[in-house]
Amino acid sequence: MNNLIFGVLALIFSSTLYYWSWRYQQRERYWPAITLIIAGGLGLYFYTSADLFLHYWDERYHALVAKNLLNHPLIPTLYDTPVLPYDFRDWQANHIWLHKQPLALWGMAGSMWLFGVNEIALRIPSIALVAVAIYLVFAIGSYLFSKKTGYLAAFLFSMNGLLIPLLSGRKATDHVDIFFMFFILLSIYLTVQFCRKENPLYSFLIGFSIGLAILSKWLPALIVLPIWLLLVWDSEKFSLKTTITNFGIILVTLTITFLPWQLYIFSVFPQEAAWESNYNFHHLIEGLEGHSGSVFYYLNRIRINYGEYIYLPLGWFTWKSLKDISDRKRLAVLIWFMVPFLFFSMAKTKMQAYLLLAAPALFYMTAEFFYALVGLRDRYRYRWVFNVILGLIIILPIRYCVERLTVFEFMDRNPQWVIDLRNLNKEKFENGVLFNYDHPIEAMFYTDLTVYPGLPTNDDMKNLRQQGYTIIVNDDGNIPHHILATDQIVKVELAKNKDPEL
Numbered sequence: 001m002n003n004l005i006f007g008v009l010a011l012i013f014s015s016t017l018y019y020w021s022w023r024y025q026q027r028e029r030y031w032p033a034i035t036l037i038i039a040g041g042l043g044l045y046f047y048t049s050a051d052l053f054l055h056y057w058d059e060r061y062h063a064l065v066a067k068n069l070l071n072h073p074l075i076p077t078l079y080d081t082p083v084l085p086y087d088f089r090d091w092q093a094n095h096i097w098l099h100k101q102p103l104a105l106w107g108m109a110g111s112m113w114l115f116g117v118n119e120i121a122l123r124i125p126s127i128a129l130v131a132v133a134i135y136l137v138f139a140i141g142s143y144l145f146s147k148k149t150g151y152l153a154a155f156l157f158s159m160n161g162l163l164i165p166l167l168s169g170r171k172a173t174d175h176v177d178i179f180f181m182f183f184i185l186l187s188i189y190l191t192v193q194f195c196r197k198e199n200p201l202y203s204f205l206i207g208f209s210i211g212l213a214i215l216s217k218w219l220p221a222l223i224v225l226p227i228w229l230l231l232v233w234d235s236e237k238f239s240l241k242t243t244i245t246n247f248g249i250i251l252v253t254l255t256i257t258f259l260p261w262q263l264y265i266f267s268v269f270p271q272e273a274a275w276e277s278n279y280n281f282h283h284l285i286e287g288l289e290g291h292s293g294s295v296f297y298y299l300n301r302i303r304i305n306y307g308e309y310i311y312l313p314l315g316w317f318t319w320k321s322l323k324d325i326s327d328r329k330r331l332a333v334l335i336w337f338m339v340p341f342l343f344f345s346m347a348k349t350k351m352q353a354y355l356l357l358a359a360p361a362l363f364y365m366t367a368e369f370f371y372a373l374v375g376l377r378d379r380y381r382y383r384w385v386f387n388v389i390l391g392l393i394i395i396l397p398i399r400y401c402v403e404r405l406t407v408f409e410f411m412d413r414n415p416q417w418v419i420d421l422r423n424l425n426k427e428k429f430e431n432g433v434l435f436n437y438d439h440p441i442e443a444m445f446y447t448d449l450t451v452y453p454g455l456p457t458n459d460d461m462k463n464l465r466q467q468g469y470t471i472i473v474n475d476d477g478n479i480p481h482h483i484l485a486t487d488q489i490v491k492v493e494l495a496k497n498k499d500p501e502l
Helices: 004-026 030-048 059-069 103-115 119-144 147-158 163-167 174-197 201-214 219-235 240-268 270-285 297-306 308-323 328-346 352-377 383-405 416-425 440-446 458-466
Strands: 432-435 470-474 489-492
Touching: 004 030, 004 147, 004 383, 030 119, 030 147, 030 163, 030 383, 059 103, 059 119, 059 174, 059 440, 103 119, 103 174, 119 147, 119 163, 119 174, 119 328, 119 352, 147 352, 163 174, 163 352, 163 383, 174 201, 174 219, 174 352, 201 219, 201 240, 219 240, 219 328, 219 352, 240 270, 297 308, 297 328, 297 352, 297 383, 308 328, 308 352, 308 383, 328 352, 352 383, 416 440, 458 470
Parallel strands: 432 470, 470 489
Antiparallel strands: none
16 A cells, blocks of 8 residues: 555645644634644654554564453563474563563553454554653743743654654554653653742652553653652752652652562562563673664764754753753753763663653753743844754754655555464464464564464474364475375465565
8 A cells, every 4th residue: 555645645734733733822812832742743643653564673572462361461472372492582572571560561452452463553652652741841941940831841752753653653662661651751741840830749640650650661761750850950849858758659659659569570480580670681792683872872862862963052052051050950851861871871782762751851941941042132243044944953953854754755555464363363273373474473462373483393293283273384385295295284385474674
């Protein structure tokens, strides 16, 4: 299916809403302006999320584990019923799957429970969280700086060219990083509410939200704590005793939220949990699975993900924050970005989405720099220089957004290999095991079969038949004669998955 027509319509729809949003913002009518940004963003999100296939990294793994959680929410599995030996250390082909924290997987499973096991249902939680996050970015920015800064940051966030491929599953780490970013953002929003209303209930909510962020990806969620301290200090509303008490409430609540799952998996799945814990640590000291890079990896990558001119607002904001260290709100935003940036730059394993938790901070820096230039423009003779820079600050991120939408690329969004797997599932094989299919993870999502990429041995076929399994072999034209001649197998011909990378 050529996606050009639908892509152009989505662009027109969203661009129109963004335009009217900007017009409302110029009249300082921020509620309809933000509502229209959210609606415009949703147009882009649903368009990119309408790929009727699982993406190669990492969505297919998350999808299969989430599907299996529908049957046993507290037992995360990849191969739900492995019939051949497996290595528990291989997260791409094992049984108990603890490679990621469970919250995003539970969210996807809950959506599929409501809307059925399909690709769109899988992506709905991420779409919903990002839509809410647009408002959170605006609200936080309005408190830290001004409504116009919050508005521009929310706009940049809504159409970011990294965020959209992640929420639609097109880029690695996908929905997990969306959940992680959202609950960090929610924690900071609740911190703002606490500073405004002085209600200790928010301390429990902040702790719970940080705990959920940890259950989405892990301990970098604790970046919220220094931000909380700076914003509470800046508010000048709380005594030292009250600050310590509420900080303690947050620590206890977040611990109560995330710790039970850790104790549970180490008790019930001790070898898998110990291995994954050690594997997580090795992300810091070695470049795992080919995801390595120099200490300048993220410094280089942010120009692609956030616009080539990102270095101007980043440098200006850093200088301004250090120049006036007493501006605690500005310092909180700098820490929000700099701590993850420095931490992940030093870690050996590097992936572009690791910095997504700090993306809102970059958008605030960009928005503040934009309006600082607007204020300077009228003081100088060569206004056109300022206008060019201001235009590029907005145009370059928009360009990257349009590129990542892949509107103008031919792409089959309902490929034959998916159709073949769906049709295969209609056969209702009893205890079926499919062999010789190159993409077993996708096949197990679309079918109720256990699937392996290799061919069965004679002993495998004998043992499986004795256990009552139906043996199915994908005939790709290279099946050995001794298997084809066996009358106790089912032969099928399935289209090849071409590993679409977007």
